[in-house]
Amino acid sequence: MLKNNAVLVTVVFALTVTVASVSSTFYQLYLSNRAKHIDNIFTKHSLISQIYHTYLIKQISQPMFEANLALYSLEEVTDPRQYEIIIRHGTILKTDGTPDPTLQDVAPLELSFETEAAQPIVISMIEYRGHIYFWVESARHTLLLEDQSVQAYQPVTLVSAYGTIMAILAVSFGLIIYRLRPLRRLRKQIARFGEGDMGVSFRMQGSDEIALIANELENTQNKIRSLIDSRTLFLRNIMHELKTPIAKGRIAATMLSDEKPRQRFQGIFERLESLIGEFALIEEITSGNQHLEKKEYRLIDVIDGAVDAAMADPDTVQTTLDASVKIDADYQLFVTAVKNLIDNAIKYSPDKTVRITMEGEEIVFSNRGEALKNPLSYYIEPFTKDHPTKDSFGLGLYIVDAILKEHDCVLAYERRGDLNCFIIVPLKPTKRK
Structure with a gap:
């Protein structure tokens, strides 16, 4: 994800x-x-301390004390209930002495008047509901002053x-x-294009980078489509044009009175027809124009169809298969792949026999013969073979590999003793009754 x-x-x-x-x-x-x-607000505490200290030592009267406080926008909270609420629920912002963690536990100091002037005055700044208060504590009593000129910090x-x-x-x-x-839309379109949908359009409105990329993809797709159409048309025209002289050649060959040249020419024309058929199949598979019609078939029926298509003697094909095994395949294509494997096995085996078995989910085609001189990847390329003189165009395994890929399978090879084993390995599990 x-x-x-x-x-x-x-x-x-x-x-x-x-x-x-x-x-x-x-x-x-x-x-x-x-x-x-x-x-900044707490700088007033020194002024408050001075005024209050002057009041305590009787240097100014009560009215003068209140006037001095009012001069600096300070007003004493005289309501006992309001005083109690602010002391209990207010937040101490700063103090000039050691602050008490809980305001409700603070009580006036019980000292005599003679010693109160020598006692320190502790001033704490309290915030309550957006207002600033100064709580003055001394030995004689406590005093709560509201600063009306400032408010609590508002960010x-x-x-x-x-x-x-x-x-x-x-x-x-x-x-x-x-x-x-x-x-996201472009990714889905590219995925569809990769799956062979040539009708998808990448065209996008706009002039930003994504639109430019999409429009370039549209142009590239048009060029690819043109190349594919040109190649398809060229190959089909070539194959069509070749069929006419081949047919004429076969007719002319039957008119030869000498048996040996007649058979030789007929063999040549049959090989040419076979080559054209293989070319046509390759073109359909590799161009993406082959639309698979996959259905569920019994594997043993597919093998029987391949043996018939190869025109092989049933005695030369030994099978040990579970009749309950089923595969999802395009019957004609899969039969062609199996036929080519059977042809190869019989053609390159000294005893002209092939054995077909099941090993788990894998289908194994084994025959006696010489080990492959090159890796399997060499033989699944077109027009490659170890024996150029053999009756082959080197397209057999190439076609097998292309068909198996369309069926979510791969072709593998193993050398087991004196046996060559070509193995169809499904990428998805086969079905059983």
Whole structure:
């Protein structure tokens, strides 16, 4: 799955890394700006401490104390219930002494008035519902002041910037996915073309890179189609034109009075007809114009049909097959492949016999004879053979290999003692009753 969507996975990975990086950066900016905001507000604590200390040692009166606080936009919270709620549920942002982890556990210090002036004043900055409070603690009592000139830190600018960047990334990602969609269509079209569908069209509107590639594929496909059509027409015309002189030659050969030359010429023309037939079959298979009509057949019936097509003596073909084995095949093509294997085995065997057996899912054609001098890949090329004087054009195994590939099979070769074994290996399991 990942291999089939590697580009999409890469884009998603890049987007994820980008979003994570941007989010981490903005979070660090948020923490930094919030800390600076708190530090700026907390600079008031020294002024509050000074005013409160002056009030404690009776240097200013209560009205003067309140006036000094109001001058700096500070107002005392006098409602006991509100005081209790803020102390219990507020968040301590900073303190000039050792902060208490829980506000509700803090109680006024029970010290005498004579010593309270010498006691330290602890000021804590508290945030509650967007408001900033200064909680002043001393030996005598505590005091809660609301700073009306400032508010808690609101990262509106950062949130707006973060949202804008995320929106840009989302739109960019959407555009990338949208621009990559034609690749999926193009991949399916190429797959269809590879399967032999010459009618598929790659034409695509646009002037981007994908459209340019698709349109170049369309042009290439048109050239390939033209070459295939030209080759097919040429081969068919050649084969058609050759059939007429061959037919005339066979008729003329029958008029010869001498038996030996007559048989020789008839053999030559028969070989030419055979060659044309093999050429026609090769052209159909390799050009992709051969439409297989696969059906389910018993393997033993296919072998019998091949023996009849090879016009071989039944005594020369020994079979040990399970009658229940069935194969999905184009009967005519598969019979042709088996016929060629039987012909080869009989032709190159000193005792002119071939044995056909089943080994698991594999069909084995074995005969006595000399081991192959070259790898099997050499013999499945057209017009290759070890004995040029033999009655053969070197197309037998080439045709066998082409037909087997169309049936999801491969041809293999093994040397077992003095036996040559040509093996049809199915890539899919055969069926049994």
